[in-house]
Amino acid sequence: VYLSDRSVLEDSGSRFGGSRCGLACDGESRTVLKETRLEKNTVLNASLSGGSHHFERCELGEAPTGLSVSGTARAAVLHCGVRRHECEGLSVSGESVVEVKGGAFEGNGTGIAVSERAGLDLEEVRLTENLRFGLWARDAGRAALLRCVLSGNMGAGAYAEGGPEVAFREGEVRENRGHGVWVRGDSRIRMTGTRIRSNGENGLF
DSSP states (O other): OEEOTTOEEEEESOEEESSSEEEEEOTTOEEEEESOEEEOOSSEEEEEOSSEEEEESOEEESSSEEEEEOTTOEEEEESOEEEOOSSEEEEEOTTOEEEEESOEEESSSEEEEEOTTOEEEEESOEEESOSSOSEEEEETOEEEEESOEEESOSSOSEEEEESOEEEEESOEEEOOSSOSEEEOTTOEEEEESOEEEOOSSOSBO
């Protein structure tokens, strides 16, 4: 499915699979997806480079990348399951802004990546058992995590490099194989009421 200009898609309960990209949107398009499945596409399950988009209780799985939000797109991802993507479950770049509430990012290469000048707000999200990082923040990206759990990731729970700004509040970073939070370059990290424990390497490095 490809949307451009000011086109609108509302969907409930459909499946988008077996294509190069299950859903692609640009321009000022708008989507509202509820309980939609996007899975087993050959490059991306969904690509949003413009417009405003709402995913609620959707399932994304088994593709190289789950959901890519770039350009000037805005997206809300509510109570979704994003699992088993070879690269990122969610990639946020450009000047896009993404809000994620609830849901799980499990078994991906990296759970969520934010880069360039993009903004990311996470609330009560689980980033677990990803093959590299739960969260990867780089460049001038911004991420704010509220009551999130980063656990069981094969690399670090969260990795920041370059000059991103990452804020952790009232969450937990535990039982990751590498560092709990790994910080490099000019990254800026702020923590409030965060519990870091039982990681394979350093809690904060």
